[in-house]
Amino acid sequence: MVNNVIRGLFVAVVGIVLIAFNESVMPLLVRLLGLVFLMPALISSLNLYMTRKGASFFPMIMMSVINGGSVILGILLILFPVAFLEFFVILLALLLLGFSLLQIYSVASLYRASRHGAGLFVVPVLLLIFSIVVLFNPFGLISTATMMIGISLVVSGCSDVVISVVAKRNVSTDLRRM
Numbered sequence: 001m002v003n004n005v006i007r008g009l010f011v012a013v014v015g016i017v018l019i020a021f022n023e024s025v026m027p028l029l030v031r032l033l034g035l036v037f038l039m040p041a042l043i044s045s046l047n048l049y050m051t052r053k054g055a056s057f058f059p060m061i062m063m064s065v066i067n068g069g070s071v072i073l074g075i076l077l078i079l080f081p082v083a084f085l086e087f088f089v090i091l092l093a094l095l096l097l098g099f100s101l102l103q104i105y106s107v108a109s110l111y112r113a114s115r116h117g118a119g120l121f122v123v124p125v126l127l128l129i130f131s132i133v134v135l136f137n138p139f140g141l142i143s144t145a146t147m148m149i150g151i152s153l154v155v156s157g158c159s160d161v162v163i164s165v166v167a168k169r170n171v172s173t174d175l176r177r178m
Contacts, residue, residue, distance in 0.1 A: 004106075004167075008160030011099065015153025022147050030081035030088050038074025041067040089145045093134040096149060099156055100127035106163055114170045123159040127152055 017025055045067045052060060077084055103124035110120070130152055134145055 004164035005161050008157040008164065010157070011160065012154045012157025015150045015155075015157060018146055018150030018153065022143050022150070026085055026088065026142065026146055027081040030084050031078050033084075033088065034074045034077025034081070036074075037070045037077065041070030041074065045071070085142050089142055089149070090135060092149050093131050093145075096127060096152055096156065097131035097135070099160075100124050100131055103156065103160060103163060104128065106160075106167070110163065110167050110170065120159075120163055120166065123155060127156050127159075 044063065048060060048063050048067070101124075104121065107120045107124060130148070134149060
């Protein structure tokens, strides 16, 4: 339960950051994504170079190509974040889609176990619908989509906390009945 509450609070904080710093945070997040590609690839390349004597040829070549592609993508994301903003909004919408599916699964498990909380389906289903709408981007503007994703993340994070608390309360009640 604690992990779900922490995850929900973290998601809500990310949503608040997206809302508060709508215009300026997106290029920064794209640059951070570039670092996520760049740093592991550089470390992996260094490790591959240091252990090359014991490695077989084909996996070493494949890892070199993958690491090279990650380094190039990371550098491009860091140097040209504006070019990747639309892709990043789509990535955020996909993450929101996955998060809403996870919430629907959690609520379904809770509902099956205790037959309480059918109303908890409302927010995850609305978030699922919204994430699908953002994927097709009818808003046109990245700032509008970012704002809407930020609001959705805040609602999703709060919903995750509520679902976790209700699940904990139902488990505690069921244990007391035993």
